[in-house]
Amino acid sequence: MALPSYAGPGEIAWYYGYRFVCGLIFLFLIVPILVIIPLSFNSVPFFTFTPEMLSFDPAGYSLRWYKDFLNNPQWIHSLQNSFIIAIASTILSTVLGTLAALGLSRPYTPYKAVIMGALISPMIVPLIISATGMFFFYTNVGLAQTHLGIILAHTALGTPFVVITVTATLVGFDQSLIRAAQNLGASPPTVFFKVIMPLILPGVISGGLFAFITSFDEVVVVLFLADFDQRTIPLQMFSGLREQISPTILAVATILVTISILLLTSVELLRRRSERLRGMTPQ
Amino acid sequence: MRTADGMPLKVSIARAMRRNKLMALALIAPLFFFILFSFLIPIFDMSLRSIDNSVIPDVLPKTVAALAEWDGEDLPPEDAFAALAADMKAGRESRDIGKVATRLNYELSGMRGTVMGSARKIAKVEEGPYKEAMIKADKDWSDPAVWQLLKRLSSPYTMGYYLNAIDMRFSPDGAIEAQPDFRQIYIDLFLRTFWMSILITGLTILLGYPIAHLMATMPLRYSNLLMILVLLPFWTSLLVRTTAWIVMLQSEGVLNDILVALGLFSDDARPQLVYNKIGTIVAMTHILLPFMVLPLYSVMKTIPPSYMRAARSLGANQATAFIRVYVPQTLSGIGAGSILVFILAIGYYITPALVGGTSGTLISNQIAYHMQQSLNWGLAAALGVILLATVIALYFLYNRVVGIDKMKLG
Numbered sequence: 183m184a185l186p187s188y189a190g191p192g193e194i195a196w197y198y199g200y201r202f203v204c205g206l207i208f209l210f211l212i213v214p215i216l217v218i219i220p221l222s223f224n225s226v227p228f229f230t231f232t233p234e235m236l237s238f239d240p241a242g243y244s245l246r247w248y249k250d251f252l253n254n255p256q257w258i259h260s261l262q263n264s265f266i267i268a269i270a271s272t273i274l275s276t277v278l279g280t281l282a283a284l285g286l287s288r289p290y291t292p293y294k295a296v297i298m299g300a301l302i303s304p305m306i307v308p309l310i311i312s313a314t315g316m317f318f319f320y321t322n323v324g325l326a327q328t329h330l331g332i333i334l335a336h337t338a339l340g341t342p343f344v345v346i347t348v349t350a351t352l353v354g355f356d357q358s359l360i361r362a363a364q365n366l367g368a369s370p371p372t373v374f375f376k377v378i379m380p381l382i383l384p385g386v387i388s389g390g391l392f393a394f395i396t397s398f399d400e401v402v403v404v405l406f407l408a409d410f411d412q413r414t415i416p417l418q419m420f421s422g423l424r425e426q427i428s429p430t431i432l433a434v435a436t437i438l439v440t441i442s443i444l445l446l447t448s449v450e451l452l453r454r455r456s457e458r459l460r461g462m463t464p465q
Numbered sequence: 466m467r468t469a470d471g472m473p474l475k476v477s478i479a480r481a482m483r484r485n486k487l488m489a490l491a492l493i494a495p496l497f498f499f500i501l502f503s504f505l506i507p508i509f510d511m512s513l514r515s516i517d518n519s520v521i522p523d524v525l526p527k528t529v530a531a532l533a534e535w536d537g538e539d540l541p542p543e544d545a546f547a548a549l550a551a552d553m554k555a556g557r558e559s560r561d562i563g564k565v566a567t568r569l570n571y572e573l574s575g576m577r578g579t580v581m582g583s584a585r586k587i588a589k590v591e592e593g594p595y596k597e598a599m600i601k602a603d604k605d606w607s608d609p610a611v612w613q614l615l616k617r618l619s620s621p622y623t624m625g626y627y628l629n630a631i632d633m634r635f636s637p638d639g640a641i642e643a644q645p646d647f648r649q650i651y652i653d654l655f656l657r658t659f660w661m662s663i664l665i666t667g668l669t670i671l672l673g674y675p676i677a678h679l680m681a682t683m684p685l686r687y688s689n690l691l692m693i694l695v696l697l698p699f700w701t702s703l704l705v706r707t708t709a710w711i712v713m714l715q716s717e718g719v720l721n722d723i724l725v726a727l728g729l730f731s732d733d734a735r736p737q738l739v740y741n742k743i744g745t746i747v748a749m750t751h752i753l754l755p756f757m758v759l760p761l762y763s764v765m766k767t768i769p770p771s772y773m774r775a776a777r778s779l780g781a782n783q784a785t786a787f788i789r790v791y792v793p794q795t796l797s798g799i800g801a802g803s804i805l806v807f808i809l810a811i812g813y814y815i816t817p818a819l820v821g822g823t824s825g826t827l828i829s830n831q832i833a834y835h836m837q838q839s840l841n842w843g844l845a846a847a848l849g850v851i852l853l854a855t856v857i858a859l860y861f862l863y864n865r866v867v868g869i870d871k872m873k874l875g
Binding site for chain 2: 281
């Protein structure tokens with residue numbers, strides 16, 4: 183939407199005004215996230231820019247909050263828990279979700295709408311309700327306050343993302359490729375690993391990344407199901423923000439922002455790869 | 466027609482179709498049963514608690530039986546007092562009497578003390594008449610209303626929690642009436658939750674529409690860069706973003722410092738921007754904005770720019786062309802984004818809990834309060850079911866408008 187050369191002064195004003203407003207909205211989106219990064223290097227326990235920081239005096243900056251994080255066994259323990267739980271539930275939800283998506287995208291699948299509704303439900307139901315239901319049930323079957331319980335709960339929350347992304351990758355998947363492979367004598371596992379898997383891999387990985395971030399970022403269910411031993415990073419942050427606010431939280435937040443940038447980059451690259459691959463298959 | 470092995474073609478095709486369907490279901494089955502057992506049954510089980518009233522029939526079975534014949538007028542006969550005394554003795558031994566005390570206290574405050582105290586005293590009474598002994602233990606037992614309450618709670622199911630959740634209650638004679646004014650909080654809270662969710666949805670449209678439009682009409686190379694500014698918050702932890710808003714908005718925070726530096730506010734009159742409604746609205750708008758921009762953008766990208774040029778060449782000015790040609794084509798995107806944002810907003814818990822103070826909390830926070838602090842699980846379940854029903858209704862609407870299979874992430 184470039185400005186045409188014949189634009190009048192009104193249009194020019196509108197054109198730049200509009201872009202200015204959009205710029206402000208983008209600032210609204212991004213500034214809060216960027217602001218915590220310099221503040222996490224604050225040398226004093228404040229949540230605001232000190233005069234030293236504003237004048238770029240090196241004395242205003244320090245790594246003390248990062249050291250604080252690394253030397254605090256509670257934070258390290260939560261970090262380990264977060265990774266253990268997120269990785270385990272990512273593997274589970276990727277396997278279950280991919281199989282289900284393959285089933286859902288086959289022609290002639292009966293009761294598709296009902297099944298899809300049930301499989302997607304963990305994403306639709308408000309977390310507080312999921313957490314409440316899981317709390318009662320998991321307590322009764324002895325899974326509350328165990329790592330396994332939280333892994334299963336997070337797997338349930340993560341699968342809809344895998345189902346949705348893999349189903350989206352399978353849209354336009356050329357079924358005749360499967361028939362061709364079968365015709366040439368491939369067994370079903372060979373068809374899956376040599377023909378289907380390479381084509382849907384980008385979708386599977388980005389679904390898995392969604393499942394990972396869902397678990398890694400989840401607080402409400404952990405809040406209800408976890409004991410001290412199962413504390414995760416978000417839960418530790420949540421209680422930290424409620425009790426006393428320390429810039430250590432900002433250091434942790436900065437680390438998490440870095441992780442999300444890495445995940446975002448991977449998903450973007452995968453999405454492009456998937457589009458390229460699909461562009462090659464005849465539609 | 467027959468196939469090579471002599472089977473009628475129709476039978477052969479039907480068999481192949483059945484095999485296909487079974488194969489598809491077999492692939493779906495593991496996840497389906499997993500979700501069923503780890504998620505759907507727990508939620509169903511939780512919703513049953515909203516009508517569950519088994520405490521009184523379970524712990525006071527003799528009393529329930531004795532009250533079945535009582536007409537509800539005046540005081541019940543001696544055998545009801547005797548039955549209650551016997552149940553209380555048994556309940557003290559099995560330590561279940563506390564549950565009764567808690568249950569009755571939800572309906573009539575002060576009953577916890579009455580029940581626990583009388584149970585302790587009546588344990589020492591060996592023989593009747595129990596009527597005098599009970600009334601001596603606590604004079605509440607001479608109040609017919611207390612007995613009417615017991616009789617009303619005799620059924621294993623109750624609608625009481627739902628009534629409670631909409632600020633109603635059973636009057637002593639069993640009729641439905643409004644709660645006293647000072648106990649009416651849930652309708653207001655539901656309305657506040659709806660109102661704030663609508664406001665937040667509106668704000669995300671207001672902020673999301675221009676940037677989605679800008680990105681959709683720009684060359685792809687630039688819009689991909691801008692897209693990262695939308696996707697980065699989308700991928701950033703909820704807790705990080707909530708922390709960020711606390712940092713931005715608190716009274717010694719970044720925004721207030723800027724406002725003071727600009728001279729808009731004096732240093733000792735800094736506006737309170739967080740731990741109240743404003744905090745919740747700002748933080749949630751920020752958190753939910755990508756959920757509006759992404760569906761809007763994907764709809765706008767499919768609108769050919771020539772439509773606007775055609776409208777202009779037919780004599781419409783820029784504004785008319787935009788409102789009458791462009792906006793109507795984006796309505797499906799607005800609808801999809803709005804339902805998505807609204808569904809997410811009415812169920813939000815973490816952000817309002819951290820930045821909402823008391824005026825900015827939503828119905829979820831009340832559910833969590835009853836789950837964790839007041840331990841009134843029946844009421845928590847009833848509030849949860851009402852919220853869940855709203856969300857499911859909206860989900861069906863979403864499915865109608867967009868189709869869940871068209872949902873895109875990132």
